[in-house]
Amino acid sequence: MALLEVEDLVVQFYTEDGVVRAVDGISYEIERGERLAVVGESGAGKTVASLALLGLIDEPGEIVGGEIRFRDRNILECSDSELRSLRGDEIAMVFQDPETALNPVYSVGEQIAEAIRAHRDVTDERARRRTVELLERVGIPDAERRYADYPHEFSGGQQQRIVIAMALSCEPDLLVCDEPTTALDVTIEAQILELLEELAAEFETAIQFVSHDLGVVAERCDRVLVMYAGQIVERATVDDLYYDPKHPYTVGLMASIPRFGDDRDRLATIPGSAPDLVDPPTGCRFHPRCPYAESCCATRDPPLVDAETGTAATPLEAAPDAHLAACHEYTGVLEDGLDYDVVVR
Ligand code: SF4
Numbered sequence: 001m002a003l004l005e006v007e008d009l010v011v012q013f014y015t016e017d018g019v020v021r022a023v024d025g026i027s028y029e030i031e032r033g034e035r036l037a038v039v040g041e042s043g044a045g046k047t048v049a050s051l052a053l054l055g056l057i058d059e060p061g062e063i064v065g066g067e068i069r070f071r072d073r074n075i076l077e078c079s080d081s082e083l084r085s086l087r088g089d090e091i092a093m094v095f096q097d098p099e100t101a102l103n104p105v106y107s108v109g110e111q112i113a114e115a116i117r118a119h120r121d122v123t124d125e126r127a128r129r130r131t132v133e134l135l136e137r138v139g140i141p142d143a144e145r146r147y148a149d150y151p152h153e154f155s156g157g158q159q160q161r162i163v164i165a166m167a168l169s170c171e172p173d174l175l176v177c178d179e180p181t182t183a184l185d186v187t188i189e190a191q192i193l194e195l196l197e198e199l200a201a202e203f204e205t206a207i208q209f210v211s212h213d214l215g216v217v218a219e220r221c222d223r224v225l226v227m228y229a230g231q232i233v234e235r236a237t238v239d240d241l242y243y244d245p246k247h248p249y250t251v252g253l254m255a256s257i258p259r260f261g262d263d264r265d266r267l268a269t270i271p272g273s274a275p276d277l278v279d280p281p282t283g284c285r286f287h288p289r290c291p292y293a294e295s296c297c298a299t300r301d302p303p304l305v306d307a308e309t310g311t312a313a314t315p316l317e318a319a320p321d322a323h324l325a326a327c328h329e330y331t332g333v334l335e336d337g338l339d340y341d342v343v344v345r
Contacts (some may be wrong), residue, residue: 002029003173003206004053007316009066011048011057018278022048022061024230028315030174035200035207037217037238039253040227043274046210049227050176053208054091055083070174089119092167094196096179098159101166102151109135109147112166119170134165138195157188164196171203178210193220215257218242223320226250229275229285232304235315235324246307246325248290284328296333302326 011023023045030036038046048057055075057063068075070091078086087093095101103111112134113127122130128147135143138161140154151159160180167175177196181189197220200207211217217224217238224241226234226249234247245251252270272289275281281288287297306313307325310332318324328334 003032003034003071004030004208005067005069005316006049006053007067007069009049009052009068010064011045011052012062012064014060014062015278020277021280022230022277023052025066026225026227026230026232027066028225028232028235029320030206030208031320032173033200033204033206034223035197035209035221037209037211037214037221037224038227039211039214039217039224041270041274042212043229043277044227045230046212046227047178050093050178050208050210053174053176054087054093085119088115088167088172089170090172091174091176092170092172094160094163094167094175094177094180096182098156098163098183099151101163102159104151107148107150108154108162109149112162112169115166116169130169131165134169135162137199138162138165139191140165157184157192160184160188160192161195164192164199168199168203168205172205174206174208175200176208176210179212181216189216196220213257214241214253218257225315226253229280230277231285231326232315232324233286233326235304235322237321237323240321240323244323246323246330247286247327248292249286250325252289284326292329292334294328294334297328300328300333302328302331302333305330 007027009023009026010021013020013022026049040046051057052063053068053075055078063076102108109131112131116122116127116130132143132147140146140158140161154162181192184192209217209221221238223237225232226247228249234250241250245254256269270289275285283298283300284302287293290297303312304314304324304326305311306318307323307330310330313322313324315324
């Protein structure tokens, strides 16, 4: 059985403009130790889906359907105290902005030691020693002395290392990283991603890695989910996605990644913008932006299918390495095949 199974998850937000279905019926699984990337533009539902895993959807949001099975239990049926005990211990999160994840009035050492004591029956001295070990492991120089320093005394990159140390302090089975390097410069970003990869392997922790940037997750994940307008439009192994993307939206995302030796004057962009989820487009939600849309695309919602065989396949039923896409090219409805060169140029 997979470590995590999300089935038909639906999350809504109640706004003045109407009901926003931020996540609309997504299903996926994560195996033990796997690194799964969830990519898509802002507003695709990636972060909301991640927060749902930790029971962190607050008003005006609500989980209105589906199941989140983690090991042997449905997270959506856990009590508040069960959720508190699960968070940090079995599932931990690294947020985009380390400043908001750290409490400015406590020393970083106290914060990590407190996270350990909250989930483990250890002495203060043992928690302190473990904290220093973790700070050293994530590359904080002179960790023993810096235990008593406050978050503002560290650089942004060091703060994110400290957040990672705190997240891994109880060796969780699943680490959810939501754009963990967006607030950092490119050099520090590479170091943090490398650190996350090393630590996940060392602690045998699975990672759900949320990013708007396919390039960032390229070398670091095993499989990728592509989300658009609250839905999963493609799921594949990293190699299949990079060498043979199936969904026109993914092809557009790929074209926007800078590549070594690229001689294009400027990177391609996907025309238009993400739809308003209060009133999303009918049929395929990508059709107003898709260069291949035919009339059927505006009326018929394409299900996820195995792109090789065209058979309907939910992500939980299909083999983990099956290449799934939600596009009428693969459901057999489109009359003309897709010529992806149109998008890539
Ligand atoms: Fe484009 Fe139609 Fe495929 Fe949607 S179903 S991605 S509109 S070709």
